[in-house]
Amino acid sequence: MNGYGRGFSTLTEERTAESLLIVGAIPDWLRGTLIRNGPGHFELGEGRVTHWFDGLAMLRKFSFADGDVTYSNHFLRTETYKARKQGNLGPGEFATAPATGFLAKLKSIVVPETTDNANVTIGRVGGHMVALTEVPRVVAFNPATLETHGEVSFDDDLTGHVMTAHVHHDDERNETVGLLTKFGKPSTYTIYRLPDGSLRREEVASLKVSRPAYIHSIGLTDRYVILVEAPFTVNPLSFLKLGNDGFIEHFTWDGTADTRFIIVDRERGRAVATPQTAAFFAFHHVNAFERDDSIVLDLVAYPNPDIIDGLYLDRLERGEFKGLVGELRRYTLPTDDTGQVECEPLSEIAMELPTISPTVRRQPHRYVYGQGSVIEGDGFSNYLVKADVASGSAAIWTAQETFCGEPIFVPRPDATAEDDGVVLSVILDTAGEQSFLLVLDGETFVELARAPLPHVLPFDFHGEFFDCVW
Ligand SMILES: [Fe+2]
Numbered sequence: 303m304n305g306y307g308r309g310f311s312t313l314t315e316e317r318t319a320e321s322l323l324i325v326g327a328i329p330d331w332l333r334g335t336l337i338r339n340g341p342g343h344f345e346l347g348e349g350r351v352t353h354w355f356d357g358l359a360m361l362r363k364f365s366f367a368d369g370d371v372t373y374s375n376h377f378l379r380t381e382t383y384k385a386r387k388q389g390n391l392g393p394g395e396f397a398t399a400p401a402t403g404f405l406a407k408l409k410s411i412v413v414p415e416t417t418d419n420a421n422v423t424i425g426r427v428g429g430h431m432v433a434l435t436e437v438p439r440v441v442a443f444n445p446a447t448l449e450t451h452g453e454v455s456f457d458d459d460l461t462g463h464v465m466t467a468h469v470h471h472d473d474e475r476n477e478t479v480g481l482l483t484k485f486g487k488p489s490t491y492t493i494y495r496l497p498d499g500s501l502r503r504e505e506v507a508s509l510k511v512s513r514p515a516y517i518h519s520i521g522l523t524d525r526y527v528i529l530v531e532a533p534f535t536v537n538p539l540s541f542l543k544l545g546n547d548g549f550i551e552h553f554t555w556d557g558t559a560d561t562r563f564i565i566v567d568r569e570r571g572r573a574v575a576t577p578q579t580a581a582f583f584a585f586h587h588v589n590a591f592e593r594d595d596s597i598v599l600d601l602v603a604y605p606n607p608d609i610i611d612g613l614y615l616d617r618l619e620r621g622e623f624k625g626l627v628g629e630l631r632r633y634t635l636p637t638d639d640t641g642q643v644e645c646e647p648l649s650e651i652a653m654e655l656p657t658i659s660p661t662v663r664r665q666p667h668r669y670v671y672g673q674g675s676v677i678e679g680d681g682f683s684n685y686l687v688k689a690d691v692a693s694g695s696a697a698i699w700t701a702q703e704t705f706c707g708e709p710i711f712v713p714r715p716d717a718t719a720e721d722d723g724v725v726l727s728v729i730l731d732t733a734g735e736q737s738f739l740l741v742l743d744g745e746t747f748v749e750l751a752r753a754p755l756p757h758v759l760p761f762d763f764h765g766e767f768f769d770c771v772w
Pocket of ligand 1: 468
């Protein structure tokens with residue numbers, strides 16, 4: 303593969319609590335643990351999975367205390383992990399086609415068989431630390447050792463074939479909010495809440511839909527849940543067709559249709575507005591908040607879902623990938639069906655994997671962090687960006703022959719300024735043949751420290767910083 307190809311290559315090695323050499327200085331106040339999740343192993347028998355999203359889940363952990371950092375990485379021991387070790391795919395994946403016949407496929411619709419390869423995000427469910435993917439199979443692990451505890455069983459009757467890996471924790475209501483999609487005739491979007499410490503999900507609202515959309519994340523304000531329903535949809539009968547398509551290949555894009563915002567009142571449990579706008583696709587919401595009678599919703603938008611096709615491993619290998627070049631965009635939405643949708647770009651710098659300070663969730667925010675790609679040349683996530691949505695300006699961190707992961711902002715304790723803290727990211731250094739943890743100053747976006755890892759880490763997706771030192 304070309305330069306960034308090392309980030310899509312298998313790592314078999316697992317390390318435990320290794321002290322890292324630090325170049326520069328990590329602030330003494332930084333105490334806690336960054337846990338990240340993403341694919342780490344792509345082989346399948348004599349071949350490999352076809353898509354980046356289908357690599358085996360590997361956890362990465364960075365523990366910070368007294369200016370030092372230790373590092374661990376560990377694969378989730380799941381049914382999928384065991385199947386892959388025996389050369390089998392395991393239950394259905396995002397894009398890699400299951401090697402099963404029609405009858406097995408039919409059975410899997412009647413009795414859904416979904417993957418437990420939870421390789422997308424980290425969260426907390428019912429007092430467990432868990433790894434999540436886009437189906438309702440949640441895998442608990444020990445944050446100290448990264449050892450797998452096993453699948454968490456929900457104590458409720460809610461069902462769905464797909465569940466967003468991105469969920470919102472509302473620390474005022476002490477609950478997590480997420481979305482289940484169930485395919486059928488009709489299909490159903492079920493927004494749920496999960497009280498802290500509980501395994502019983504409760505229905506917030508249930509919405510029928512004839513052609514459900516692929517929805518990767520949702521928006522949350524104090525009063526509302528917002529679904530962004532792009533015209534990238536599926537006729538669920540398609541899953542019954544002969545042939546061996548992966549899950550996402552059943553979805554089709556209709557660029558002549560609109561993207562619809564479904565605004566659900568969390569207390570009343572129903573949609574209060576469904577404004578529409580010209581078609582766009584998005585994986586990631588940034589933040590949402592209420593302003594007067596409107597909702598302000600920031601996300602990273604694309605003109606279509608071609609980015610999914612670009613992330614097949616063979617296309618990456620051929621250097622056809624043209625970058626994570628989403629547009630940071632603000633939609634202002636009405637909360638009833640009499641108002642209009644307004645849209646404005648917030649930054650000229652393309653980005654993906656957007657994050658904000660955890661202190662401004664569901665409130666007006668000024669700074670958005672992300673990683674992005676210069677399309678020319680070796681264009682895969684070769685810079686980090688801090689976008690100031692108030693001024694429209696942006697700061698960039700970049701270095702020769704490096705490729706950047708999702709930036710996570712950690713606020714300094716007792717900080718008053720939104721950007722008083724540090725930004726943590728894992729960087730692939732192809733020239734140095736290793737990855738390193740990067741620590742940037744949150745305000746200046748200047749490098750404070752880097753800590754080289756003992757190996758090249760495959761690119762990951764998402765992480766969370768926790769105040770506990772595990
Ligand atoms: Fe994501």
